[in-house]
Amino acid sequence: MTTVDRPVRYVDVVRSEWTKFRSVRSTYWTYLIALLIGVGLGALVCVVSANHFFSDPTLYTRWEPATRSLATLQLGQLAFAVLGVMTVTSEYATGMIRTSLTAVPRRIRMMSAKLIVYAVASLVVGEVISFAAFLVGQALFHAQTGTMRVGPIMKFLVPGGVIHVPSATLGQHDVLRVVVGAGLYLTVIGLLGAGLGVIFRHAAAGIAVIVSILVIIPVLVEAALPTSWAQPIDKYWPTNAGQRVFYLHSAGPNLSAWWGFGDFALFTTLVIALSFAVLHGRDA
Numbered sequence: 001m002t003t004v005d006r007p008v009r010y011v012d013v014v015r016s017e018w019t020k021f022r023s024v025r026s027t028y029w030t031y032l033i034a035l036l037i038g039v040g041l042g043a044l045v046c047v048v049s050a051n052h053f054f055s056d057p058t059l060y061t062r063w064e065p066a067t068r069s070l071a072t073l074q075l076g077q078l079a080f081a082v083l084g085v086m087t088v089t090s091e092y093a094t095g096m097i098r099t100s101l102t103a104v105p106r107r108i109r110m111m112s113a114k115l116i117v118y119a120v121a122s123l124v125v126g127e128v129i130s131f132a133a134f135l136v137g138q139a140l141f142h143a144q145t146g147t148m149r150v151g152p153i154m155k156f157l158v159p160g161g162v163i164h165v166p167s168a169t170l171g172q173h174d175v176l177r178v179v180v181g182a183g184l185y186l187t188v189i190g191l192l193g194a195g196l197g198v199i200f201r202h203a204a205a206g207i208a209v210i211v212s213i214l215v216i217i218p219v220l221v222e223a224a225l226p227t228s229w230a231q232p233i234d235k236y237w238p239t240n241a242g243q244r245v246f247y248l249h250s251a252g253p254n255l256s257a258w259w260g261f262g263d264f265a266l267f268t269t270l271v272i273a274l275s276f277a278v279l280h281g282r283d284a
Helices: 010-022 025-055 057-062 065-069 073-094 096-103 107-143 151-156 175-200 203-224 227-236 238-246 257-280
Strands: none
Touching (some): 025 065, 025 073, 065 107, 065 175, 073 107, 073 203, 175 203, 175 238, 175 257
């Protein structure tokens, strides 16, 4: 019996990266944590806020059920970002990167396959979490009933004086965009983490940078800079702008939903391009 050698195809590299990605326990644990935060904690937030709807009339003027049901994804995004970093840095930590580059000497080919696998998996999981959080949240809102004798709310009253907490459906204007956009945002934040993982090669460094981009720098900008400086920085800061895609309305000077997401996607693309340049120009 003879064997025929053939060049390694790109699909073979993708399959190899998929095998590595799904064989690591941290992948499942991280996605599970994101699910618990997005859906489990999100459901708790929906129940609490629905109860407050009847005791706090001011909630009526700022009640956005679609966005409110997805609020905890701002915490769940950390799980996607950390997994993106670890998807890359785990191979550097174990030395497996040398074996990978021996099998696939073209580094950009290997790393792009790894990012494709991560992006597809995270897109599926992110959309599942987003739709689940939305549907569970809206069901909890609709199930919560009470009475309120405040003028602007009277139009929601049904015979008997009992009202449901206002909920949203996917058929309402821009609601589907909010839900789909949340899953897209989670995918891109993970890709940003992966790009930083390639650049820094160490999990601690990559996670520190992504957390700084997500949380620390925006807080420092708002706290330390004058409003005339802080507002434009906040408007165009990639993660802040990207989050506009899962807000129903764009308040104040913020970018619109898709312009903000485009700003975020462009920044992530530049980071990945830089990571490929760094990967190509240094030793494993």
